[in-house]
Amino acid sequence: MAVTVSGREWAMAPLPMGPGGSIPVGPGVDVLIDEDGAGSVFLWGMAAWYWAAGDDSARRLAAVQLVNAQHASQRAVAEVLGLNESTLWRWRNDYKEAGTGALVNERKGPKGPWKLTDDMAESIVSKRAGGASLRDIADRHGVSTDTVRRALASKQTPKPEPEPEPGSGSGSGRVLVPLARPEGRETERQAARRGALAGAAPVICEGASLPLAGALVILPALAATGLLDAMDTVFKPVKAAFYGMRSLVLTLVFASLVGEPRAEGLTRLNPVDLGRLLGLDRAPEVRRVRQRMAALGEQNRGDELFKALADRHVNNNPEACGVFYVDGHVRAYHGQSKVPKAHVARIRMSMPAELDTWISDGRGDGILVWQAEPGASLVGELKRVATEIRELVGPNRRPTIIFDRGGWSPALFAQLDAAGFDIATYRKYKVTPEPRNRFTEHQLVDDLGRTQTYLLADRNVRLPYTHNKTKRRFDCRQIVRLDPTSGHQTQIITTRTDPDPAPLAYAMFSRWRQENFFRYMRAHYGLEALDTYETTPDDPARTVPNPAKKAAAKHIRQAKTELAKAEAIEGRAHLSPGRTPAGDRIVADALDIQRTELADLKTAARAIPVRVPVTDITPAAARLNDNTKRIHDAIRMATYNAETALARLLAPHYNRANHEARSLLHEIFTSPADIHTHNNKLHITIAPLSNPRRTRALQALCDDLTATQTLYPGTNLTLTYTTKNP
Template sequence: MFAPAARVPLAGLLLALPALAATGLLSCAREVYGKLPAGFYGLETMLLEGVLRALAGQPRAEGAGRFAPVDLGRVLGMDRAPEVKTIRRKIGQLTARGRAGDLLAGMAAHHLGRPGAASRDEDLGLVLYVDGHVRAYQGTKKIAKTHLSRLRFPAPATVETWISDAAGDPVLVVMSAPGASLAMELRSLLPQLRKAVGDDRRVLVGFDRGGWSPALFAHMAEHGFDVLTWRKGHTENVAGDLFAETVSIDETGREHHWILADTIVELPIKNGGGTYPMRQVTRLDTKKGLTKQVHVLTTRTDLPAVEIMYRMGSRWRQENYFRYARGHLGLDSHDSYAASQDDPDRSVPNPAKRHSHLAVQNATARVERERARTDAALLAARTPTPGQAGVVVTNTLHNALTADLHAAEDDLAAARADHKHVPARVRLGDLAPGQQVLDTETKLIHHAIRIAAFNTTTAIARDIRINTGYARADQEAYTLARQALTQPGDIIPDEAAGTLTIRLDPLPTSRETDAIAELCEHLTATRTTYPGTDLTLRYEIKNRT
């Protein structure tokens, strides 16, 4: 219920409702959860509160205490916003149902099924990017360690696998199994991706070298998915006469000049699987005064080489989401401190196997050094310098010169024998008894809220770039969007007309005010209704005079 109110501090958050409706969070939550148990705050109110609070700069539940309950309650149509303990209790009720995965899958299907979800070129089909995100853990629980690329050393952490669309907007997230590689996660994700797409559209899946597996590439192609990835490992350079200068124009009108070569390579599949042919697009990189070749592999043969290279480079848009979400949406925050025991019978890699392998490597290097030293000593003994008498290499002298080499070879043989007998995998219970895993259900619900919040902000920023005349929209669209979302204003309900008018206060400069005025006209034209009511939203902004 809304009552007329002037200078509501967070009235600008209501600008997010048209874009939020397009994310499918509220509609999918109604289908998956139905409703919460009887109480003052319902399902839509709690999810709406989570998104609006994140857009206001407080993504964690504890951030609710940094707003006056009445201020946030005004934009929720309540006399006051829920407190921290209420938020946790209500989210806990959703967690108990164990259907966060269904909520995210529904949102993914909604996102990919909406108009414009495909790329700018219909012949390209759908483009998805997949990458793993490591979330560090700081606490007292016994959590498995994972390598953190940002810190460059292993630490307690959990791994998430994120899927984004061609623009880098998040679509779906799943919790990776402890110790699972990106290649393993990709294989298990394919049925979910096809279900989210909902039809037989061509899907180009881009990922980094963490998913390198020629067997996986063949498996993906067999199931109707095209592969796009960087080539991994040592690669022979492509002949120089195969390169040609190319030009690509992206969706923003920018030109990209590349020197590319287009070839076919055969990738060996391990364990006698033969080879798998793939298209290789190679870019000649001449930055920093050095010339090197950068190779991209794909199973798409119908696209121009410039399109393949552009799509591979666009994978960094997903990294931009990680960076933005860490800074503004609490991506790495601990939304739940609950944990459960990991499966003690789960098979995990044996660290002793790596240590024994390093021992073999060190022993091998020692043998090579001793062999070189022994050869030099024997050569010196057989070929004396001019003017010196020759030395007779007796068995005793020979044994003395080669003693260290024989000792090194014995140590190498022992190291190889030890390495052979060390099992590659062991029970988790034997290796790390008492290991725990963090609660995933609560985290996935909060990720659904974060996905909706980020896609809402992105949609508003795109509207600023496309539907307003703001001169610096390309550089400041996100900044202006966040500024407008926290702008105070008046809330004016009209039950007779069935409208809810939001009249914002002017922004600090005229050009910003004019841009938001154009944005308000565009958002009003969407004729969005406030969730749970029949009130149509109308947006205005006051003049600076």
């Protein structure tokens, strides 16, 4: 810089604004912090703020006012004071809302005496080991759930002392503890809360007669569906949590197998019993499951999950994926939101509901599902069905799509045939019955080993339809089945050209497998569960029939009826004696007025639009949010397919498998079992069942499952299944 003295300019070195050792944080702003933690802020060399060592409140106030006065940036102040920038941002918000008092660093929490005594801590640990939830323990002791967590973290959960039991020894010579309790995992829970753990690893709880352990037989079949792999691949990792993706999915799987397919059903299961199956100390609570599933739903990847499962299913079951069944399933809604209506066939009424379109394979196992648009017809949905199936099977195969009369459209049949698909459906509308002498007997042995006998008539037909205002005909095949008892004929339309019509008839009549799939899923897997209360606004561009059009048509019908009555009365009166010209004119004028009113009503009705945007009729129109629902459905479908695979494995070993396979599996799922590890194997020894023949079938199933060499998820332990000697 330069100064002028006696008319001459002299150059001078700039003087330092801040004292030695200070740190500049802005133009003319320096901060000096001594070894004890006391600090000062200098503005252009003048001390403006000061805080003593240990006076954190004054330090916070200086930092906030430096930034608020725009003397320095938030980042620079945070760096020189050793703060996180978000912390300083939070202080500024507190200061803005409550003033200086909000920056006072007082001890948080209760100001009274500490409630957590040693006796209380031991009581908390004991109750937690007994399966009580954190909320129940906190309410019983009059403390917060955070206090309960601190007590659990400060004391180790006592390990049960082994008590010998005759016949409970493992193959390694160890004695298994009856009803052994898993070790506490509070240290890992604390690590997850700090963000240092993303999913606790499974730790096997070895013990004898462990409840619900029979449900572990599902794991080999579940691994074949690829559910766990698909969940890990499709969804992005969530924030650190004690319950990882594996634990979350297996919780829902095991809960469904033992009869609680909905999230709230976890309140009716012992969390410790379910936790043993997960390799944890306890299963997650309802709130945690809902939060985690909602977080996954926000990623909006349910369709990708289903496609990953469908690809795995088609690759593993090529023999069942030459035929696909398609049908819609209506989920009734009983809430307060303005959801579009749909016809619920099973209760024969129209009510708020959502329509799901399902695709199943030739054995009735679920493959794909999506939420259809309101009012969607099966004819319209079949176009998307064809696209989805083509992506699954590839360009070189010609699969068969089977559906009911709701998809009747010869024009669509022609499009599907040209696109490389065969179709099969029931013929719609009345047709001339086939003569009795056209029917011949056909037999086949179906995929379940049963002999099917049909009386069939087979011939080619041409179905008329209109395309681009041009009349055309579609050539196809008609197979008619005759019921010898009632004489009823059932017509099947197909494009398949197999020489023997019996397999085609069997495939068409087996469409009930998909109906059975819906029925079983509703009863045992909560297919119609809401799963989330969230809704999304309906598409404002979607149009619906205008109710004003219907009301106008009603007024026209009433006016026509009144005019017809008046004309009839006038006609009868015209023949009666005593009529005068003046009276005739009055009657004629009245009739002219009615005719004019009727014409005006017709003109006004023609001006009313037939369809209007849905928001004009129902401003609060909404749709059920299916993001979370689709993930639950994928887990349920994979679990159902796994259970069905076990039922098929039972068929050669159980004579009544066609009628009792699933009831036998339900008994296995809820049976106790011994669990122990030896030589890198996880041994599951299931208790005998209700009668010897069921136990023998279980042992044969165990042998088949052991042969798969499946690993317990998250470990390198090979699953080995056996049964106890009765």
